[in-house]
Amino acid sequence: MSHINVFYMFSPSWFSPLEKSFLWIAGFKPGLAFPLVMNSVNDLTENQIEMINGLKIETRIQERDLMDKLAKIQESVAAPPLMGLAQQYRMEMLQDGEISEVDEEIEIIRTAMENVVTDADRLRTKTADSVVGILNPLQSLKFLAAAAQLQLRIRMIGMQREAERRHQMDTSNGW
Numbered sequence: 001m002s003h004i005n006v007f008y009m010f011s012p013s014w015f016s017p018l019e020k021s022f023l024w025i026a027g028f029k030p031g032l033a034f035p036l037v038m039n040s041v042n043d044l045t046e047n048q049i050e051m052i053n054g055l056k057i058e059t060r061i062q063e064r065d066l067m068d069k070l071a072k073i074q075e076s077v078a079a080p081p082l083m084g085l086a087q088q089y090r091m092e093m094l095q096d097g098e099i100s101e102v103d104e105e106i107e108i109i110r111t112a113m114e115n116v117v118t119d120a121d122r123l124r125t126k127t128a129d130s131v132v133g134i135l136n137p138l139q140s141l142k143f144l145a146a147a148a149q150l151q152l153r154i155r156m157i158g159m160q161r162e163a164e165r166r167h168q169m170d171t172s173n174g175w
Contacts, residue, residue: 006113016158025066025120030059030127033147037131040146041139051134059127066120073112 009026022028034056038044044052128147132140 006110006117009117010113016155016162018158018161019154022154024063025070026117027120027124028151029063030120030124031056031063033127033131033143034059036146036150037135037143040142041135043139044135048134048139052131055127055130055134059123062123066116066123069116069119070113073109073116076112077109 006026010023011020015023034052037052131143135143
C-alpha cells in the first residue's frame with residue numbers, strides 16, 4: 001500500500017483521531033510490544049525477562065534511528081530549495097504548465113518516506129517475531145491475543161468517540 005500513496009499512510013482517512021494518535025510511522029510503535037507482553041504474560045522466566053529487556057533496548061535504538069530519518073525528510077520539506085519551488089509552482093503553471101522540478105522533488109520525498117515506512121514495517125515484524133521467539137507457544141498466544149484486543153479496543157473506543165462528537169455537533173447545530 002505504501003507504493004500507492006505513502007502520504008495517506010501517515011494519517012489514514014478511515015482511522016479515528018484516537019487511532020491516529022497511536023500511529024508511529026504508518027503503524028504501531030514496535031516498543032508497544034514490551035508493555036503488552038509484560039502485562040499479558042504472567043509466567044515469564046527470568047531468562048525470558050532478560051531477553052525481552054535486551055530486545056527492548058535494541059528496538060528503542062532502531063526506533064530512534066527511524067525517527068531521525070523521518071525528521072530529516074520533514075526538514076527537507078521545509079528547506080529553502082523546496083519551499084522556493086513550491087512558491088514558484090503557480091508561476092510555472094501559469095507560464096508554461098511545466099512543473100517537472102516540483103514533481104522531481106516530491107518524488108524524492110515520496111521515495112524517502114516509502115523507505116522509512118518499509119524500514120518501520122521491518123522493525124515491527126522483527127520485534128514481534130523476536131518476542132514470539134522468546135515466548136513459549138501458550139505465552140505467544142496470550143501476547144498475540146492481547147495485541148489483537150488492544151487494536152480492537154482502540155478502534156471501538158475511537159469509533160464511539162467519533163460518533164459522540166458527530167452527535168454533539170448535530171445537536172448543537174439544531175439537526
